Amino acid sequence: MTGPPLSWRVRWVVASAIFLANHINAAALSDEVNMASIDYSKVSIEEKPLYAPPLKEVAEVLSEGLRKTFEFVNVTVEDCPDLTREPFDLTTPGLSGDSKLVELGGPPYLTPQVRRDKVYDLAALLRHLGRDPALLAGAGAGPWPYLGVNCEGIINLSVRKGAVTQGTRVVSVAPPGAAKGQASYVQRRLPPGETRTALLGNYLLSEGRPGRVLKVVVEKRIGPSNFITAIREALKEWYGDRAVGLGGAFLLAAGKVKHHVMPDFSASPLCSDEDVDRWLHYFEMTAPIVHLGTLVTGDLGLDLRVQHFHGYSAHGDGGHYHYDTTPLQVRYEGYFALASSVIRVDRPSETHGIGRD
Numbered sequence: 597m598t599g600p601p602l603s604w605r606v607r608w609v610v611a612s613a614i615f616l617a618n619h620i621n622a623a624a625l626s627d628e629v630n631m632a633s634i635d636y637s638k639v640s641i642e643e644k645p646l647y648a649p650p651l652k653e654v655a656e657v658l659s660e661g662l663r664k665t666f667e668f669v670n671v672t673v674e675d676c677p678d679l680t681r682e683p684f685d686l687t688t689p690g691l692s693g694d695s696k697l698v699e700l701g702g703p704p705y706l707t708p709q710v711r712r713d714k715v716y717d718l719a720a721l722l723r724h725l726g727r728d729p730a731l732l733a734g735a736g737a738g739p740w741p742y743l744g745v746n747c748e749g750i751i752n753l754s755v756r757k758g759a760v761t762q763g764t765r766v767v768s769v770a771p772p773g774a775a776k777g778q779a780s781y782v783q784r785r786l787p788p789g790e791t792r793t794a795l796l797g798n799y800l801l802s803e804g805r806p807g808r809v810l811k812v813v814v815e816k817r818i819g820p821s822n823f824i825t826a827i828r829e830a831l832k833e834w835y836g837d838r839a840v841g842l843g844g845a846f847l848l849a850a851g852k853v854k855h856h857v858m859p860d861f862s863a864s865p866l867c868s869d870e871d872v873d874r875w876l877h878y879f880e881m882t883a884p885i886v887h888l889g890t891l892v893t894g895d896l897g898l899d900l901r902v903q904h905f906h907g908y909s910a911h912g913d914g915g916h917y918h919y920d921t922t923p924l925q926v927r928y929e930g931y932f933a934l935a936s937s938v939i940r941v942d943r944p945s946e947t948h949g950i951g952r953d
């Protein structure tokens with residue numbers, strides 16, 4: 597027999613099989629639909645101002661308002677620590693510089709039935725908005741065309757002089773298609789050239805510069821609300837109809853949290869919150885976990901998601917934050933920038949209230 601030794605051929609066959617298994621799913625799907633991402637000149641982009649009170653006042657409002665929910669509360673205005681360092685590991689040192697919220701798409705592109713055409717290139721969005729240098733950080737669906745299945749995205753992307761740094765993580769159910777209760781999850785980093793996302797997202801947009809930010813440290817939860825809901829409710833109570841928005845990062849420094857990870861798209865329509873709940877996979881995850889996202893205290897007639905944070909950890913955890921499951925052990929440490937406006941991109945024309953939690 598001529599040719600390479602048998603073991604080489606076996607290895608080649610195995611390697612090819614692995615390659616195909618990884619890529620065939622995506623290839624099959626991309627035949628079905630036009631995989632071009634959304635052309636931002638052809639979708640609606642609306643911008644509305646938010647009320648931006650002095651940071652010091654917000655710190656006072658939260659110092660008081662968070663006491664209902666946490667036994668220990670310390671809210672101050674600080675120079676942002678270098679967020680490129682552990683545990684935050686962002687792509688820029690700070691959160692400041694022309695800070696705004698961006699909401700892309702929305703839950704109506706996921707339920708009742710998925711809109712596979714809603715694929716967005718985030719680097720193209722920054723170019724379209726004329727933002728450079730820029731940081732986009734927050735929570736949304738990940739780029740299913742990359743994995744071949746639906747996934748969570750922890751968005752952490754920056755651009756400087758046209759060069760993109762992509763630090764976004766995605767988390768998907770593993771193995772894909774596993775039944776609820778029998779599945780695990782896998783977190784991975786997107787490659788530098790993959791700047792797409794899909795369906796929906798809530799991000800802080802800024803220049804990523806160092807600057808003054810809100811630092812919120814709380815421990816030992818004694819109220820029913822989760823960390824972000826407690827902040828949003830405290831702001832809402834004080835500012836009323838003047839809508840305030842902020843975005844940034846918080847660390848779950850101690851304790852455990854309940855996250856969900858979306859499985860692949862449902863074959864049957866998801867018509868209610870109960871349907872969505874049955875479809876999602878829930879997991880308990882362990883500190884330390886860094887979460888990125890946004891909150892806003894009003895809707896501004898833009899059909900906004902009022903809060904949305906996704907988490908990522910160096911030990912492989914990650915997903916959509918719901919609440920902590922160990923109230924007495926919990927410690928949160930957050931850094932947030934106030935946003936001057938909300939940019940609403942490709943707002944669904946037909947909307948509903950499903951899947952907003």
Ligand SMILES: *[C@@H]1O[C@H](CO)[C@@H](O)[C@H](O)[C@H]1NC(C)=O
Binds near residue numbers: 671674811
């Ligand atoms: C509150 O936070 C500030 C800033 O991090 C710190 O200097 C101060 O010691 C903290 N206070 C308490 C009671 O922990």
Ligand SMILES: *[C@@H]1O[C@H](CO)[C@@H](O)[C@H](O)[C@H]1NC(C)=O
Binds near residue numbers: 684685764908
């Ligand atoms: C953000 O991106 C940086 C640089 O690419 C990466 O090292 C870091 O792990 C990412 N952080 C998160 C929270 O995803």
